[in-house]
Amino acid sequence: MVTLEDIRAAQARIRGMVRETPMRASAGLSEAAGGPVWLKCEHEQETGAFKLRGASNAAAQLGQAAGVTTASTGNHGRALAHAARQLGIPAIICVSRLVPKNKIAAIEALGAEARVTGASQDEAFEEARRLEREEGFALIPPFDHPDVVAGQGTLGLEILGQLPEAAAIAIPLSGGGLLAGVALAAKALKPDIRIIGISMERGAAMAASLAAGHPVEVEELETLADSLGGGIGLENRLTFVLCRDLMDELILLTEDEIAEGIRFLAAEEGETVEGAAAVGAAAVLAGKLRAELGPLVLLLSGRNIDPGLHRAVMEGER
CATH class of the missing domain: 3.40.50.1100 (Rossmann fold)
Incomplete structure (x- = not known):
């Protein structure tokens, strides 16, 4: 806790x-x-x-990783992209097709990849878990x-x-x-x-x-x-x-x-x-x-x- x-x-x-x-x-x-x-x-x-508060606190404590990833409805992804840019590491933010285009554009403007996958945040999370499991990315969830x-x-x-x-x-x-x-x-x-x-x-x-x-x-x-x-x-x-x-x-x-x-x-x-x-x-x-x-x-x-x-x-x- x-x-x-x-x-x-x-x-x-x-x-x-x-x-x-x-x-x-x-x-x-x-x-x-x-x-x-x-x-x-x-x-x-x-x-x-x-979201910048939680993403910054989590990212600041990362060890060795190929990059960071998460699934997001937009704001956590943008915050994590910002933190990753400050740390100089890659970020792939997984979002669903329901996420507004302006939030996707804001993520990409920070140098991260916004990967659109699935019709819900839960489906986008499956891709984030795959990146963690198969490609060595650190997964920083949006809340839990x-x-x-x-x-x-x-x-x-x-x-x-x-x-x-x-x-x-x-x-x-x-x-x-x-x-x-x-x-x-x-x-x-x-x-x-x-x-x-x-x-x-x-x-x-x-x-x-x-x-x-x-x-x-x-x-x-x-x-x-x-x-x-x-x-x-x-x-x-x-x-x-x-x-x-x-x-x-x-x-x-x-x-x-x-x-x-x-x-x-x-x-x-x-x-x-x-x-x-x-x-x-x-x-x-x-x-x-x-x-x-x-x-x-x-x-x-x-x-x-x-x-x-x-x-x-x-x-x-x-």
Whole structure:
């Protein structure tokens, strides 16, 4: 398992490799939530998403390898490509046909190969495992890895360092690496803090797995929150248990609710974010999330939305 000490070590290890991102109060969301709401602007990270933390921590501890590989819905792949370029090693990022073209282009712009294979993240993962098994690449998974979880946990330390009075943190939930890391750090420092996971109704693998009591496969469906797609792995070793034990509440959203979150953040807060990053604001606007017990932190996890899709959402076409 991952400890607070592991997360503190990760924080020291990646200092200088990642940015400390700002926290901003939101008057409009505070009014809607019935209490103070703060936006943790992790979409301002260098690669446009929180994933740089976990990827950098894991890559910085690699031994001898032909290169690095992973399967990704986009943001982890981009982060790992960035870390690999810093380390001067090859990277092959395996993605499914559902990954938006802008995210594939961003991976390739960093000098990595984006290998499109399969119709789901699980199928893309099979190619990453083959590269590990047959070609000597180091496989750094997008979430179910202790070094990745510890790296994401640095966000929990940062949030409470900036806002010690935070009463709850709302976290986009996919494979659970982000939620697990932030929850481990936050609850170690402040045991009564509430951790709220938020996902989409369409193909939320962690939600389905928690309901079943064990990891299950789900059909990966097209969604505005594409970064939250993909399975958690039937052999999940870490994040399923941590999410089950540390998450206080789980909220699922419709596509219309996610779209409204994207629109509000752009129009009222001046923040262009992807669907996965808008779920916290969406939950507040839909009346599913309140801040009556004290300051609520919404984690804006990434900004890497396709520009055409963002225009369509803003014009009410999605």
